[in-house]
Amino acid sequence: MDSARQRVYNERSKKSRSLLMYSIGTILLSVGVTYAAVPLYRAFCSATGFSGVPVTDPTRFTPDRLYVTPETAGRKRITVHFNAQAADSLPWKFEAQQRNVKVLPGETALAFYTATNMGEEDLIGIATYNMTPDKIAPYFAKVECFCFEEQRIRAGEQVDLPVFFFIDRDIVDDPALDGLDDVVLNYTFFKARRNQKGHLVPDASEEAVLQSQGFDKYEHAPPVASSSS
Structure with a gap:
């Protein structure tokens, strides 16, 4: 009887330890997913165009996508308007060189912005972006853009910033x-800072960054993460 009781006790103890480890693992996984939610959400939006974020997936840039077909040639041109703003913490003058351009689906276009560092020291800026209305984003693809990497501008320097884009022909079937x-293509420049991992990130609250990307409009957007992450 004693040996039987001991076996039952050992089995229960093993199950208890397994349940405890499973619970701890679930908690750690949940914390990890929450911590990674915002960057994963941004990556998903950049790949799919969700939440008004223009597509940056390079697989969309194949030659067969970058020309005007007879079907799209008969469509009315779409007017793309350009907005620009710099965060209050960044002493830059940031503006679009053209108010708008008119393009056909499948037709590539090149636009320019200008940024001038009005401050007394060299600064690094990071640009965020989104589209209005957001439903155009899955079809708005950027081939090259100054927003793909940070921009360092010397004190008093003025630079031209290009964005090369096209609107996918599939838009005519939607x-x-x-x-x-x-x-409208909206850009916001933020002053850059290094986070705890040494990566350059916007020197602004997560809420401000999410708003500049249009994420704050969606009820299923991830929760605001700590600014140190």
Whole structure:
């Protein structure tokens, strides 16, 4: 009887330890997912165009996508308007060189912004972006853009910042976008800082960064992360 009781006790102890380890693992996994939610969400949006973030997936830039077909040639051109703003903490003058351009689906276009460092020291800036209305984002693809990397501008220096883009031809098959004639490409420049991992990130609250990317409009957007992450 004693040996039988001992076996039962050992089995229960083993199950208890397993349950404890499973619970701890679940908690750690949940914390990890929450910690990574914002960057993963941003990456997902950049790949799919969700939340008004223009697509930056390089697989969209194949030659067969970058020309105007007879079907798209008969469509009314879409007017792309350009907005620019710099955060209060960044003493830069940031503006679009053109108010808008008109493009056909499948047609590439080049636009320029200008940034001037009005401060007394060299500064690094990071640009965020989004599209309005957000439903255009899955079809708005950027081939090259100054927003892909940080920008260092010397004190008093002025630089031209290009963005090379196209609107995917598949937009003509989307009934939800039938009759869409005007879209807006929004850029916001933030002063850069290094986080605890040594990566350059916007020197602003997570809420401000999310708002500049249009993420704050969605109820399923990830929670605001710590500014030190």
